[in-house]
Amino acid sequence: MRRFRVAIVGTGGIAAIHAENLAKLDGRADIVAAADPDEERLADFCERWSVPARYRDLPELLGNERVDLVHLCTPPGVHKEQALTCLAAGVNVLCEKPPALSLADMDEIAAAEHAGGARFATVFQHRFGSAAANLRRLLGTGALGRPLVAVCNTLWYRPADYFTAPWRGTWGHEGGGPTMGHGIHQFDLLLSVLGEWSELTAVAARQDRPTETEDLSCALVRFANGAVATVINSLLSPRETSYLRFDCERATVELEHLYGYNDGNWTVTPAPEEEGVLTDWAKGALGHASGHAAQFDAVFAALEAGEALPVTTAHARDTLELVAATYASAFSGQPVRRGEIASDSPHYRRMEGAGPPWPLPSSHAQRQEAGT
Structure with a gap:
C-alpha cells in the first residue's frame, strides 16, 4: 500500500x-x-x-x-x-x-x-463504524422494511467556562451553537442512514450559557422516503448521551454512546414474528468502531x-443545509424545505441570517463595541 x-x-x-x-x-x-x-x-x-x-x-x-x-x-x-x-x-x-x-x-x-x-x-x-454501514446495508436491501420514525439526540453538557475561548459560542467564528458544532456529528449519521430530507420545522433558544448562539435546538424533520425524525441538540444536559433510534417496519435499531461507538453500543429489537432480522444483522461485516482512524x-x-x-463536499453540504434550515425555521417560525435556502436568503451567507431573537450577552456586546 x-x-x-x-x-x-x-x-x-x-x-x-x-x-x-x-x-x-x-x-x-x-x-x-x-x-x-x-x-x-x-x-x-x-x-x-x-x-x-x-x-x-x-x-x-x-x-x-x-x-x-x-x-x-x-x-x-x-x-x-x-x-x-x-x-x-x-x-x-x-x-x-x-x-x-x-x-x-x-x-x-x-x-x-x-x-x-x-x-x-x-x-x-460516525459514518464509518461497521454497525452504521450494516444498518445502511439492511435498509438498502429492504431487510428492515421501511424506516418510519427516528430520534437523534445530542444531549451534552458544556459549562459556562467552556466558552471563555474567544471563538466559542460566536456566530462569526464558530458559526453556531450545538446545532453547528456538536450535534452535527449525530445528525450527519442520521442523514447518511435515512438519505435526503425534505422539510424541517425547528425551535432554538439560548437558555443559559453566555453565548451569542443557541445552547439548545429542536427540529422535526421529514425525509423524502417518508420517515419523520426528531433532532435535539443541547449543551445543557448533565447526563450526557448521544442517542439515535430508527423504528422500521420490521425492527427498531438503537445506538447509544457519547463520543464514539463500537458494535456493543447498538441494539436491534425485532418486531413480533420478525426474528430473522437478528440473523440478517449478524451476517453484516461488524467489528470496527467509529472514529477518526x-x-x-x-x-x-x-x-x-x-x-x-x-465525506464529499456534496454530502457535507447536505448536512450544513440541515443546520442552516434549523436556524432559518427557528428564527422565522416557519417550516423550511430542502433547497429553499438559496443565494437570496440571509441564511445562505450567515447561519444566523438577520440575527437570532435574543440579545447578545453583555460580555459579547462589550467585545463588539470594542471592535474585537
Missing part, C-alpha cells in the same frame, strides 16, 4: 486526536509537517509526535513541503480560507467539522475543488484509488 505524506494545520487538542489515530494505521501515513502560529503549542505537538518540520502558517508550509493531504484542525472560522489555499496549491484537504461557516462558504470550497482537481473531505467519523483509512483508500474522498 502507498504511504502518504500528511501535514497537520492547527496543533490543539483535536490535532492530537488526528495524530493518535494516524498512528493506528500501521505506517499508512507519516506526519511530515505541522503549522501553528503558537510556537510553544507547535513545538510541544511536534516533539510529542516526532514531526520533523514546523511552520508558523499554512502558506509557508505549502511552499516548502510536498504533502498528499492537509488535515485542518483549526477553529471553524478559518476553515474556508485555509481550504481554498490548499486547493489552489493542488493539495487535498481533510477538514474538521464544521467544514465552513455557511452554505456560501461551502459552495466556494466546492467550486475551488472542481476547478483545481485536488479533493476536499470533512471529518464526520476508520475515516482516515477510508480516505487513504480513496486517495490510492483516485476517487472522491469521504
Whole structure:
C-alpha cells in the first residue's frame, strides 16, 4: 500500500486526536509537517509526535513541503480560507467539522475543488463504524422494511467556562451553537442512514450559557422516503448521551454512546414474528468502531484509488443545509424545505441570517463595541 505524506494545520487538542489515530494505521501515513502560529503549542505537538518540520502558517508550509493531504484542525472560522489555499496549491484537504461557516462558504470550497482537481473531505467519523454501514446495508436491501420514525439526540453538557475561548459560542467564528458544532456529528449519521430530507420545522433558544448562539435546538424533520425524525441538540444536559433510534417496519435499531461507538453500543429489537432480522444483522461485516482512524483509512483508500474522498463536499453540504434550515425555521417560525435556502436568503451567507431573537450577552456586546 502507498504511504502518504500528511501535514497537520492547527496543533490543539483535536490535532492530537488526528495524530493518535494516524498512528493506528500501521505506517499508512507519516506526519511530515505541522503549522501553528503558537510556537510553544507547535513545538510541544511536534516533539510529542516526532514531526520533523514546523511552520508558523499554512502558506509557508505549502511552499516548502510536498504533502498528499492537509488535515485542518483549526477553529471553524478559518476553515474556508485555509481550504481554498490548499486547493489552489493542488493539495487535498481533510477538514474538521464544521467544514465552513455557511452554505456560501461551502459552495466556494466546492467550486475551488472542481476547478483545481485536488479533493476536499470533512471529518464526520460516525459514518464509518461497521454497525452504521450494516444498518445502511439492511435498509438498502429492504431487510428492515421501511424506516418510519427516528430520534437523534445530542444531549451534552458544556459549562459556562467552556466558552471563555474567544471563538466559542460566536456566530462569526464558530458559526453556531450545538446545532453547528456538536450535534452535527449525530445528525450527519442520521442523514447518511435515512438519505435526503425534505422539510424541517425547528425551535432554538439560548437558555443559559453566555453565548451569542443557541445552547439548545429542536427540529422535526421529514425525509423524502417518508420517515419523520426528531433532532435535539443541547449543551445543557448533565447526563450526557448521544442517542439515535430508527423504528422500521420490521425492527427498531438503537445506538447509544457519547463520543464514539463500537458494535456493543447498538441494539436491534425485532418486531413480533420478525426474528430473522437478528440473523440478517449478524451476517453484516461488524467489528470496527467509529472514529477518526476508520475515516482516515477510508480516505487513504480513496486517495490510492483516485476517487472522491469521504465525506464529499456534496454530502457535507447536505448536512450544513440541515443546520442552516434549523436556524432559518427557528428564527422565522416557519417550516423550511430542502433547497429553499438559496443565494437570496440571509441564511445562505450567515447561519444566523438577520440575527437570532435574543440579545447578545453583555460580555459579547462589550467585545463588539470594542471592535474585537
